Amino acid sequence: MSARPRHWWLKVAASLMLAVTLPPSLPAAAATVPVPAEDGCLQAAVAAAAPGDVLDLAPGFHKGALVVDKALTLKGEPGAVLEGEGRGSVILVRAPNVVIEGLTIRNSGIDLAARDAGVIVTAAGARSRIERNRFEHNLFGVYLVGPKDATVLGNTIIGRDDLRVAERGDGVSIWNSPGAKILDNEFSLGRDGIFVTTSHDDFFHGNRFRGVRIAVHYMYTNNSEVSGNSSIGNDAGYALMYSHGLVVRDNLSEDDRDQGILLNYANDSRTEGNAVYRGATQCVFIYNSSNNALRGNRFEGCPIGIHFTAGSERNIVAGNAFIANQTQVKYVGTRWIEWSENGRGNYWSDNPAFDLDGDGIADTAYRPNDLVDEVVWLHPAAKLLLTSPALQLLRLAETRFPGLHPGGVVDSAPLMQPPPAPRAPLAAGGQP
Numbered sequence: 001m002s003a004r005p006r007h008w009w010l011k012v013a014a015s016l017m018l019a020v021t022l023p024p025s026l027p028a029a030a031a032t033v034p035v036p037a038e039d040g041c042l043q044a045a046v047a048a049a050a051p052g053d054v055l056d057l058a059p060g061f062h063k064g065a066l067v068v069d070k071a072l073t074l075k076g077e078p079g080a081v082l083e084g085e086g087r088g089s090v091i092l093v094r095a096p097n098v099v100i101e102g103l104t105i106r107n108s109g110i111d112l113a114a115r116d117a118g119v120i121v122t123a124a125g126a127r128s129r130i131e132r133n134r135f136e137h138n139l140f141g142v143y144l145v146g147p148k149d150a151t152v153l154g155n156t157i158i159g160r161d162d163l164r165v166a167e168r169g170d171g172v173s174i175w176n177s178p179g180a181k182i183l184d185n186e187f188s189l190g191r192d193g194i195f196v197t198t199s200h201d202d203f204f205h206g207n208r209f210r211g212v213r214i215a216v217h218y219m220y221t222n223n224s225e226v227s228g229n230s231s232i233g234n235d236a237g238y239a240l241m242y243s244h245g246l247v248v249r250d251n252l253s254e255d256d257r258d259q260g261i262l263l264n265y266a267n268d269s270r271t272e273g274n275a276v277y278r279g280a281t282q283c284v285f286i287y288n289s290s291n292n293a294l295r296g297n298r299f300e301g302c303p304i305g306i307h308f309t310a311g312s313e314r315n316i317v318a319g320n321a322f323i324a325n326q327t328q329v330k331y332v333g334t335r336w337i338e339w340s341e342n343g344r345g346n347y348w349s350d351n352p353a354f355d356l357d358g359d360g361i362a363d364t365a366y367r368p369n370d371l372v373d374e375v376v377w378l379h380p381a382a383k384l385l386l387t388s389p390a391l392q393l394l395r396l397a398e399t400r401f402p403g404l405h406p407g408g409v410v411d412s413a414p415l416m417q418p419p420p421a422p423r424a425p426l427a428a429g430g431q432p
Helices: 008-021 039-050 371-378 380-385 389-402
Strands: 032-035 054-057 060-063 066-068 072-075 080-081 091-093 099-101 103-108 117-119 127-132 133-138 140-145 151-153 156-158 172-174 182-185 186-189 194-200 203-205 208-210 214-222 225-227 231-232 237-241 247-249 252-255 259-264 270-272 275-277 281-285 291-295 298-300 304-309 316-318 322-325 329-330 337-338 408-410
Touching: 039 054, 039 060, 039 066, 072 080, 072 259, 103 117, 127 214, 231 237, 259 275
Parallel strands: 032 054, 054 072, 060 080, 066 091, 072 099, 080 103, 091 117, 099 127, 103 133, 117 140, 127 151, 133 156, 140 172, 151 182, 156 186, 172 194, 182 203, 186 208, 194 214, 203 225, 208 231, 214 237, 225 247, 231 252, 237 259, 247 270, 252 275, 259 281, 270 291, 275 298, 281 304, 291 316, 298 322, 304 329, 337 408
Antiparallel strands: none
């Protein structure tokens, strides 16, 4: 046997290290493919592209309907428009990690049952990102149908106004898409801004809504957050229904025509630091919702500050400001409900109380409703008699004989000054 060369073991060790550290074959680098605005070019580019490629769409009109079935980036140069055919969806995503950015996407079909949309992302589209696009004249702007961890960021989504409201789609509609992030988008027209059902662990932040039915509409969606959004001039702001474990904080509702915030069968949630101004019906409506905490909110200038009804129990209402509402609280019931926490209640602008010891807490409890309120709620025609001697006598008797109080809300530690204004986002006019 011939003698081995000196230091042969060093060569073997180096070879073993290379075998361990280097993959068997290195993938080809992702390519950037320019796509001219000519018929058939985009579809051909998608068919020929390799996963990871970037398709750079030139200014001009590109034809939908487009099916993306591999991990590609569709990036539009300024002026790039993806034009649908007026039927079906403009883009259908059937692969993970797809990115669609910088495009004007428009002219989907109008079939609600088929979910016609500017972009529809199927369950195969996990981690897809829809960023900085403009959506026009689509039924739905973006429809997420089952993908995990999808993101819709920084888009302008303008819905249809040439259809009846019930026939329109939503700006973003979400079904069973856990981990969805809807961030910093502008919504107008259409039906609802964001509609979500049967999902969980979603995050909606920094969005702005005008001219829609409901800004954020939750159904059967749990353990999610709605924060830092603005709803201005819509039918309703934040309708949270049949859901639990929600965090609703630092949102603005201004001049919404019905409720600013609606909790309907919403349980075990926190509603904190929100501001509702000048709602046409109620600042906040709580219906059959339990184990919730409402802290640090500002409800101002509504016909009813808070409407609280239908078996809602074990809720914490403390540290809020109720300012200049025509009726601060509407609660029809015979049970007493305490609205304070750890010796601190809420601020009531109509509470003529004293604070002789200067601790910031009124010396007497605040009861927003009396027997006259009960009579008027049960018999609205009795409003004609509000200044009559009979109802004035009823109010006087109630102050002299506390046993006449019908039950309802009592704040045992009302605040003498309103808490600091919430950090809700600013409206267009500059007022939070």
